Amino acid sequence: MSVTGKVVIALTVLALIAGATLPTPASAVQGLDRAAAAAGGAKLKKKAKAKTKKAVKKELPGGRTPGLSKPGSPTRIKVTNCAERRKAGRVATLKCKWKASGELRGRVPVRCTGRATFNARKKRVTRVSACKNREDPQAPLLAAPHDVxxxxxxxxxxxxxxxxxxxxxxxxxxxxxxxxxxxxxxxxxxxxxxxxxxxxxxxxxxxxxxxxxxxxxxxxxxxxxxxxxxxxxxxxxxxxxxxxxxxxxxxxxxxxxxxxxxxxxxxxxxxxxxxxxxxxxxxxxxxxxxxxxxxxxxxxxxxxxxxxxxxxxxxxxxxxxxxxxxxxxxxxxxxxxxxxxxxxxxxxxxxxxxxxxxxxxxxxxxxxxxxxxxxxxxxxxxxxxxxxxxxxxxxxxxxxxxxxxxxxxxxxxxxxxxxxxxxxxxxxxxxxxxxxxxxxxxxxxxxxxxxxxxxxxxxxxxxxxxxxx
CATH class of the missing domain: 3.20.20.80 (Glycosidases)
Incomplete structure (x- = not known):
């Protein structure tokens, strides 16, 4: 080791002895907490979006009518901007915006937007606004024709x-x-x-x-x-x-x-x-x-x-x-x-x-x-x-x-x-x-x-x- 290297080591040891500030275990834990919180928040938003998609799909009109034809193009549901709402310092709910477009069963065109509420503690969607179709509603088509x-x-x-x-x-x-x-x-x-x-x-x-x-x-x-x-x-x-x-x-x-x-x-x-x-x-x-x-x-x-x-x-x-x-x-x-x-x-x-x-x-x-x-x-x-x-x-x-x-x-x-x-x-x-x-x-x-x-x-x-x- 060179003389310079030895000097550097010596000075470092003296600094530690003198009480120079280094990262403490507490601040390190805080940093880890923040990282974990960010990761948890991202995971929660991901779950909220997935659950909202399912809830919107379930609430779209015409889904339970038997005998209807399949959509010509599947309904696309996009969930955006899930904003956190906190209570007592914790995330209580996420308010998500969604939009749907495409066709419903029965070849019914659909284009609507809405909001959903995701309960963070229960890990489920508790409210979904109704789909107010911006397309003119069309009579649904059966999968098979009937006699007339x-x-x-x-x-x-x-x-x-x-x-x-x-x-x-x-x-x-x-x-x-x-x-x-x-x-x-x-x-x-x-x-x-x-x-x-x-x-x-x-x-x-x-x-x-x-x-x-x-x-x-x-x-x-x-x-x-x-x-x-x-x-x-x-x-x-x-x-x-x-x-x-x-x-x-x-x-x-x-x-x-x-x-x-x-x-x-x-x-x-x-x-x-x-x-x-x-x-x-x-x-x-x-x-x-x-x-x-x-x-x-x-x-x-x-x-x-x-x-x-x-x-x-x-x-x-x-x-x-x-x-x-x-x-x-x-x-x-x-x-x-x-x-x-x-x-x-x-x-x-x-x-x-x-x-x-x-x-x-x-x-x-x-x-x-x-x-x-x-x-x-x-x-x-x-x-x-x-x-x-x-x-x-x-x-x-x-x-x-x-x-x-x-x-x-x-x-x-x-x-x-x-x-x-x-x-x-x-x-x-x-x-x-x-x-x-x-x-x-x-x-x-x-x-x-x-x-x-x-x-x-x-x-x-x-x-x-x-x-x-």
Whole structure:
């Protein structure tokens, strides 16, 4: 060892003897305590995050409903910022923030945020805020499709040459209108004296074709209508004549007992089709009276409330969820066997059949909106889709191929929404006048088949109809 090294050692020994300060055992322990506390805190936060993830996943909506399809993309849950809350110097709880996004079971899109409380002593989550979904809620999809009645809307009393097309389409039902003012233009008289002839003919041909009618019963005659009455227009039923309307509806069921259903009115939330400003209370009373009368016949003919028009509120239309809410509050509509809905596209076509996007997502949003109103009222009723339509004419038309894809994809999605009893495509014949409504048809005015007719027949498992490749 060099002389310098020896000197250094000597001076160090002298310094120790003189009492120079060196780290004491107590301060060393304190340092270890701080390190241990930091490690323990990190471990506690890690446990809080893991437990919060599990708690959030358990509380997400739809998790316990059986028979739903698996998510298309799993729900991602991220837990952040677990802040300590101390009591008497110790960590009592951790307040964690979380966010979830992706899909729930049933292919329901979800995007929500919330908070959770983790109890440090009990090592468990004691509170989780509810997931308030920022996505528009969509009706959940079943893992497997169920059977539904299927058919087309058409005026067969006018287009009696279309029975062959209906029979070959895979349909088991169809929708036809009965105007009360045509059936019973004058008060009094027994039902045998009413004007049944045009509807008797339709009913007979229907049974011969192997399909069952769903009658849409609308338009009061002036003797039973609200004032003023337009003899050539649609007129709502006056309050004193609700019983007469109900009796007429029951007579339809008795005369045509093999009918699939009677629909009480058509788009009652629209002034155009109600015949006056929308009246949820008056409509609900009408449905309640007609439902009771039809069900009392013992025929088993179902009762559907008039199909509600979708879309935003307008000067001449009450938004359908608000209309249904008010009708349920008034009482009566819950007497129907199903709530009618008209699924008319209000979004542009986009390729692909992702059931959470575009027109399919909008379809599910609309169905769920009605289901939610029913649930809020403590009522459980299926949603009857009495009109499904995509137009190849008018503003922003679909192409023929797009119409076919949209109708088939929508039909398949509706078969995977629980309890949908019927899907009616509007309409069978496209008369080619260029309007949006007439662009709904799947058979052209010259009798040739649009792709939608052929693809729907295939989806129904029908033999390839004539004119389809």
């Amino acid at each position: 009645r299927f058919g087309y809307f058409e005026d067969f009393s006018t287009h009696g040459d279309l029975w062959g097309e209906l029979g070959a389409s895979g349909a088991d039902s169809f929708r036809e209108g009965i105007a009360w003012k045509v059936l019973q233009p004058n008060p009094g008289g027994t039902p045998a004296t009413w004007n049944w002839a045009p509807f008797d003919s339709v009913y007979a041909r229907a049974l011969a074709t192997g399909v069952r009618p769903m009658w849409t019963f609308t338009s009061a005659p002036c003797w039973a209508a609200q004032s003023p009455c337009d003899p050539n227009g649609v007129n709502p039923v006056a309050a004193p004549s609700v019983g007469a309307y109900a009796n007429a509806a029951a007579q339809i069921a008795l005369r045509y007992p093999m009918s699939a259903a009677i629909e009480i009115w058509f788009e009652p939330n629209s002034a155009k089709f109600w015949g006056a400003p929308a009246d949820p209370r008056g409509f609900s009373e009408l449905v309640g009276a007609a439902s009771a009368a039809i069900q009392a016949t013992g025929t088993g003919v179902a009762v559907y409330s008039g199909g509600l028009a979708p879309g935003r509120a307008a000067a001449d239309k009450l938004e359908m969820s608000k209309f249904l809410s008010r009708a349920l509050a008034a009482g009566g509509i819950e007497g129907a066997d199903a709530i009618g809905f008209h699924a008319v596209a209000d979004v542009p076509f986009k390729p692909g059949n992702n059931p959470t996007k575009g027109y399919l997502g909008r379809l599910r949003i609309n169905v769920q909106a009605l289901d939610s109103e029913l649930a809020d009222a403590g009522v459980r009723r299926p949603i009857a889709v009495t009109e499904l339509a995509f137009s190849t004419a008018g503003p922003k038309p679909y192409t023929d191929a797009q119409q076919a894809e949209a109708l088939v994809s929508s039909y398949q999605v509706l078969r995977r929404i629980a309890e949908i009893p019927i899907v009616i495509v509007s309409r069978l014949l496209d008369n080619g006048d260029g309007s949006k409504v007439q662009g709904f048809g799947v058979v052209r005015s010259n009798g040739s088949k649009k792709p939608a007719y052929c693809r729907l027949a295939a989806a129904r498992g029908a033999p390839t109809p004539a004119g389809c490749v």
